[in-house]
Amino acid sequence: MQFFVDNLLAIISVAPVTILLAVTAMVIGATIGLGCAIIQIYKLPFINRLVSLYLAVIRGTPVLILMFLAYYGIPQILFSLAQSTSLNISVNAVPPIFFAIIALSLDRSVYLTQAIRSAIQSIPNGQLEACYSVGMTTFQAYKRVIIPQALVIAIPNVSNLFLGAVKESSLASIVSVVEMMNMSNIQAVNSYRYTEIFIIVSLLYWGICLGFEFIFSAIERRLMKGKMTV
Amino acid sequence: MSNPMLQLRDIHKAFGTQHVLKGINLTVEKGEVVVILGPSGSGKTTLLRTVNFLEKADRGSITANQFTVECLDAKKQDVLMLRRKTAMVFQNYNLFANKTILENVMEGLIIVKKIKKKIAEKKGLEVLDKVGLADKANAYPNQLSGGQQQRAGIARAILLNPDVILFDEPTSALDPELVGEVLTTIKKIAQTGVTMVVVTHEVSFAKEVANRIVFMADGNIVEQGPPEKLLVNPEKERTKQFLSRITSEKGSTDFSN
Amino acid sequence: MSNPMLQLRDIHKAFGTQHVLKGINLTVEKGEVVVILGPSGSGKTTLLRTVNFLEKADRGSITANQFTVECLDAKKQDVLMLRRKTAMVFQNYNLFANKTILENVMEGLIIVKKIKKKIAEKKGLEVLDKVGLADKANAYPNQLSGGQQQRAGIARAILLNPDVILFDEPTSALDPELVGEVLTTIKKIAQTGVTMVVVTHEVSFAKEVANRIVFMADGNIVEQGPPEKLLVNPEKERTKQFLSRITSEKGSTDFSN
Amino acid sequence: MDQIIDLTFMGSAFPRIIEAIPTTLVLLCLSMLLGLVLGFILTVMKVKGNKAMVLLASTYISFMRGTPPIVQLFLIYYGSPNLLSYFGMNVDRWDKMIFAFIAFGLGNAAYLSEAMRSAYLSVPSLQLEAAQSVGMTDIQAFRRIILPQTLVVAVPNLTNSTVIVLKNTSLAFTIGMVDLVGQARMVSSAAFGAKNLEVYLIAALVYFVLCIFIEQFSQFLENYFKRKMGQLR
Amino acid sequence: NEDGDENQASEEEAEVLTVGIGNVIPPQFFTDESGELVGYDVDVLKAIDDLLPQYTFEFEQLDLAATLVALEAGRIDIADWQFGRTAEREETFLYPDEPYDVGLPILITHEEQDELNSLSDMGGLTMAQMPTSSFYTYLTGYNDENPENPINIQTVESLPVADAMDMVSSGRIDGTIALAGTYNKLADEMNAPTRSGDVIDAYGVYYILEKDNTELKDVLDEAIRELRESGVIAELSEKWYGLDNFAEYTEFTGDQSFE
Ligand SMILES: Nc1ncnc2c1ncn2[C@@H]1O[C@H](COP(=O)(O)OP(=O)(O)OP(=O)(O)O)[C@@H](O)[C@H]1O
Ligand SMILES: Nc1ncnc2c1ncn2[C@@H]1O[C@H](COP(=O)(O)OP(=O)(O)OP(=O)(O)O)[C@@H](O)[C@H]1O
């Protein structure tokens, strides 16, 4: 029991790191994803190509490798930047979680692009036309009418991706971020009681996910207003 | 041709190989109510949609209140400008599904005209009252009957107070009582100098409301003129044919007087 | 009352606190064409929808061609049976978005009536030709004009050849030419013994097509009778009020004869 | 360390690493298949079921989405044999592939069911009504009208899931199934980990190519379904 | 079972024992070019198997966590992951008395930093370690005792020694800890500008078993003792590590007890 409680507390203490990783990755990922989705929907010449390339590259690269690339690559770039500009940028001052967030955000952005794009495209064209007819700009139309309606469709997928991110964030341990999975490994190494540790960490993950699931379904219910579905 | 409010020049539009608009020229004066009549599929809706740039014409230019846009090289800013001079009532209503009826009519005021929410709400309720929807202000579009949605669509366009309002069959879902009210409303608005283009199938309504009737068939304007002239004494064969049905029908059904 | 084809008994329906149908009783004989008139929001669409069980009534029973369903404890099988005895033309058309026009009209034949695809296709093309859509057979609904969609909806219902067809404003998007054609079509079908309930706003159309007109207001049937009687000499105040508008309008617009 | 990437090593390692592609693909396909079937059932339970079924489906989805996939893999690989032996079943000798695809399939089902539910939500109820008014049964209406319309929305999200599962299959290496990443790690360790970069580059390249295939296929499907709805001319 | 006087029969009826073992840590256990599992641990296990006619070993390649979960779930009989021994671990699992290998962790630093020899030289400097490795506890232990001048520890979930050596070479970290035998092998393979400092510790390396499997424990103890006495283990150690681990151990600790 003591073992259980001690480990539970130890792992809980880093839960904020896990949540921080997941939330920031989703927020940044969604921002990039929204941009990419709109570029794809409107098939903007040339940058549409660039976006496709970006999506293909990131989609094809396992997060683990993105993580390595961010961790080893960005410092290299900063380093040569620092040398060529003789600015005093110290790479070592950057906390590793920064690189983890970059990698996770890039990864999520690809999937979010798809989720957002499919949701937006499911909204009947008449809705956009109605916006235009009252004189809204495309931006206003998206913000006030299209995105709120698309969110209803997107939320189940966004919540999929978010809960995925909560667990995917454990890969940040590869670049020495101490989040929940890393902490449980640290805890397990003393006793080798992986079974118990896994139970503890699973319960914690589930708890966090339940909380977010609750939020998502509340949002979904709210947005369902005015929606007529099968 | 003193001061036309809306001027369409040589508008062409094709969907794939189907040529839907074959060079439409139309001039509408300020405060005029022009009704477009024509058989189903003749391109009436498409014409209104190109004016609002919901469909981009393949050729031609559009002038609204001195502001001219060449359809082919219209910039974003131009299109927006044009749209803000016009408002549209859709054949299938197209209310914002995620907004209540009141929010639907207020939306344009708040977002486009930057009117304060309080004031927009007051105006919104007023116009809803005018079309008999005061008690539905907080309902969502999917909770309304067809006629109620149509009236909400009309209210939304009217409230924007644009230079030109484009109506696409604004009375199709309305019972005669309401048709009369819409008629009165349109006439009142016309008196304030707003220009209107109305597509309708109801000839009696057209006759009442129009300063001029334009008869379209097969992507062309066949002829136009004041209602007394065009409905009674059309020049073209196609118009006569279209109208013959109506008069014959009317004749046979008129046992009310 | 020898052999009623459709019989509604005490149909009630409320949305939340709003009582939309307040006990509707209606009997329609085989081959009869009943037109429902009434102001917007009076519950006409809701009534048709409850007959087709798209909306489940809160009380009452429905009998179609000897087959009775108690609304409250209707089994799935009963509902299906009832639906197969009826067909519906929707106010907003409701065509299958993922099917071409031809597929839309064939769908019921193939799936429900189990008719061979070849034959269904032939019949489908025939009926499309009848409503003037032969050249649109392979277009998708989102490529059609309003009137074209409405005609496709009518064709889909007719082709099913059910006992009862429910029309919800079948002519709202049609020009007078086509209204005339739909009128002819409905009359022809009625002669083959098909029963029809038509909701419409067009009084002249009602007058032409109806054996009996039912006037609804505020969730109740106010009065009913043959068109010559109800339209000219209504008994109830509410009916008079509704019709006064029309006749006054008509009077003022009739300069065609 | 003069050369960052040892090309000769890459050349020799390449054929060894791609040996594992069939394992990865079989695992992917089986997991997706199980996930789709079970996910579909879950969706139906959630949108059409009674309260108890909704609760059951929601709990399942929540558990599967809420716990780490590695734990689910352990549960199936180590937990299920013990459980099944109570019922007199001996599954100790079953191939690891079976455990792995069941574990991934069960987890995947939760994600797929939500993707399907969202697609279902995007179809207007009017379409169902139209089908019912023609006299179709619910199943006919679903199969002929609703399903085809959900696919346009569903395909991009199902593609997401496929790619994510593809990458997750590497977890199977923890129980000793030699998939792509596993093979890469083994090749790398045979070189004392000194050729990590080269080996992961190859693995990434293979993933990249597989993802391109998945993406192209999904693009094809999406356009096909769009054309089927007259959305593409 | 009858007494094993018929050799073939006992071979056939020999009980199968499943060994959970890693496969990505050379030279202890890894797969060679042909995909065969090889290494010091593998050879020792094979030698033990040869000594025990009543058992046949089967290898199941698992990662560390999976191995331990498998042992608790009863899916494997012996776990081989270069386990060290702690009181806490002994609460959960059964350790044989005899180690089959010894660990000699040494400090690795950059070639040019030859003033760094022991952990006490590393205060204020950065070292990377996997938290799952027992070496991690050296660092945390050191920091607990020297809170005024702690080592800056970077935890990395998976850090092959080669990678750690790369990081040392590039100056990203100042040092790492590796087993002497592993470092020897690697130093031959790569020519990274690194050097080895002092031996930090020496400890026995054991299999672990299910808590109540004392029967197997006794058998294993006897077999390992026999292999050490017959020199097989020394031979294998030379083969895989380039040094006789047990001899080095004796030198470092001055005796042979593994308590
Ligand atoms: N889903 C719903 N939720 C709430 N209220 C509804 C819903 N559907 C209809 N109503 C309300 O029920 C009333 C009757 O609607 P119905 O569509 O039957 O009218 P109608 O007679 O067909 O009118 P119209 O001629 O305008 O089509 C209306 O006031 C409408 O607002
Ligand atoms: N998106 C589209 N793709 C292909 N064809 C189209 C599209 N939109 C309209 N059309 C075709 O263009 C023609 C004109 O359509 P439009 O909607 O302008 O007709 P309309 O005059 O408004 O008819 P109605 O009175 O029936 O509403 C029709 O034949 C229609 O099939």
Ligand SMILES: [Mg+2]
């Ligand atoms: Mg139209």
Ligand SMILES: [Mg+2]
């Ligand atoms: Mg209605």
